[in-house]
Amino acid sequence: MPLNYHHLRYFWAVAHDGNLTRTAQRLNLSQSALSVQIKQLEERLGHPLFERRGRQLHLTEAGRIALDHADAIFSTGQELVATLTGTMQTRKALRVGALATLSRNFQIGFLRPILSRLDVEVILRSGSPTELLEGLEALNLDLVLMNRPPPDDSLTPYETHHIGEQDVSIVGTPKRLETDLPIQELLAEQPFILPTTDSSVRTAFDAMASRYSVRPQIAAEVDDMAMMRLLAREDIGLALVAPIVVTDELNSGRLKEAKEHPRIKESFYAITLRRRFPNPLVQEIIEQNSESAFLS
Structure with a gap:
């Protein structure tokens, strides 16, 4: 039996309104008649399309x-009515959430395989871990990019894909790193721009300083990689960052890496939800990134 597009349009209107009563009034239908139309569409597709939570x-x-x-x-x-040129290619949507503090360079590197595709529209949202995971569970996002895995237990429906990792460097202006001092001396003599204490990179840095019995001077604690870039460029101190965060500055010579690496790694993850109907673009981009070397 072919799909009834009248039923589909009624569903479409309710889905965008989010309110059955309001949609019925707007369409000049009774609420019960509208409910029947949507019920018939659900029966045709074989799945419930809405669930009621309270009102x-x-x-x-x-x-x-x-x-x-x-x-x-x-x-x-x-588009057909507007242009009279026939049906155009349908664009597929990929809804991506990214940690607000995550490197923009990493995000672009991850999305690069599909950004230039004319058949794909990328919708990018940023937020806190809680906001992003809630968006994933509400099916408003297809995947989430983070630099730490979400809580892992039998009750969480997440699938965590380790995209890659990169060595973290100590980065600063050429003047501040004029001499190739070992890390222990840099820790003792230079101010540092560090991630906040809830970061795994910061935890590793604090452990390293403890091993050297040094208490570094902290110029700033920053949870935003873009701000860390700016502070390092303004010569506020040495920044502890993955080189992908400051790619342009390193290439231009505005910043340089310390000769000795701190042997700290930052990992990057793509988080998805176990879904019966996954967006095929999700698996495609994860596979493309697992084959790429943009983090190397």
């Missing part, structure tokens, strides 16, 4: 998939 309607996973297709279908129809 609010939330899309199920099947509902999110249906909405993606409905958006594409009705967008194509609008």
Whole structure:
């Protein structure tokens, strides 16, 4: 039996409104009639499209998939009417969440395989770990980029993909690193720009300083990699960062790496949700990044 597009349009309207009563009023239908139309679509597709939480309607996973297709279908129809040139290629969407403090260079490197594709639209959101994981569970995001894995237990539905890791360097202006001092002397003599104490990189740095019996001078504690770049460029101190964060500055000579590396690594992860209907773009980009060497 072919799909009834009237049913699909009613579902599409409710999904975007998020409120059955309001949509029924806008479409000049009774609420019960609208409910029947959506019920018939659910029966045709074989899956519930909404779940009710209190007074609010939330899309199920099947509902999110249906909405993606409905958006594409009705967008194509609008383009057809507007341009009279026939159906254009449907663009697929990839919704990516990234930790607000994560290196922009890393994000671009991860997304590069699909950014230039004309058939893909990348929707990028940033936020805190809690916000991103909630977005993943609500099916508003397809994957999340982080520099630490989420909590791992039998109750969490996450799949954690280790994308790669990179050695962390001590970086500063050429003047500040004019002489190739060993790390122990840099720790004792130079101010440092460090990640905040909840970072695994910071934990490793503090352990290293303890081994050397040195208490470094901390010029700034920063949870934003972009701000760490700026502070290092302004010669506030030496920054503890992965080179991918300051690629442009290293290439231009505005910043340089200390000769001795601190032997600390930063890891990068793509977090997904175990889904019955996964976005095929997710597996594609994860596989492409596992084969690439953008973190090397």
